[in-house]
Amino acid sequence: xxxxxxxxVCPRCISAVRDLLVSxxxxxxxxxxxxxxxxxxxxxxxxxxxxxKLRDIGFELLDDPRSQLVEQIRVxxxxxxxxxxxxxxxxxxxxxxxxxxxxxxxxLFSEVKGITIERFAIIHRIEYVKxxxxxxxxxxxxxxxxxxYSSPAYLSSQFKQVTGMTPKEFRELGxxxxxxxxxx
Numbered sequence: 001x002x003x004x005x006x007x008x009v010c011p012r013c014i015s016a017v018r019d020l021l022v023s024x025x026x027x028x029x030x031x032x033x034x035x036x037x038x039x040x041x042x043x044x045x046x047x048x049x050x051x052x053k054l055r056d057i058g059f060e061l062l063d064d065p066r067s068q069l070v071e072q073i074r075v076x077x078x079x080x081x082x083x084x085x086x087x088x089x090x091x092x093x094x095x096x097x098x099x100x101x102x103x104x105x106x107x108l109f110s111e112v113k114g115i116t117i118e119r120f121a122i123i124h125r126i127e128y129v130k131x132x133x134x135x136x137x138x139x140x141x142x143x144x145x146x147x148x149y150s151s152p153a154y155l156s157s158q159f160k161q162v163t164g165m166t167p168k169e170f171r172e173l174g175x176x177x178x179x180x181x182x183x184x
Contacts, residue, residue: 003036004068006060034075070112126162133171
């Protein structure tokens, strides 16, 4: 049985969800970003109970097909952003990953989240740049290459447009304001 879980965006989140499922006596096949596969079939009552326990630790079990698809889009964008080097266009990647027409995905995402997929990807990409600036010794050029930007200048321009400062200014700031992944 496949379950979609909202806000499961980091290794610690995956571990917390896996631990909960195991403590509930469920046979876990796999747990990845936003996606859980268990061997067991759950009754409506068991599913409701599991949803409550997930909610208690900060996650949401998604039942509505529209919400499930929006979460799949969100997780696919996160994976696309965190892939290294050259990557396909986001629209092509999403269409391929989700086997759906991009315009339909884009329309749904905008309706539900109030932001375009492209804007969401840019914001998340900049948050990843901030993470790399805070926790790595990579130069702006190395970060630009790693994240698939066409040039360091384009990365700097987009970074400044979103944050109001250059990557260098951000790194030198000392205290780093970042948005948590589950808030995106």
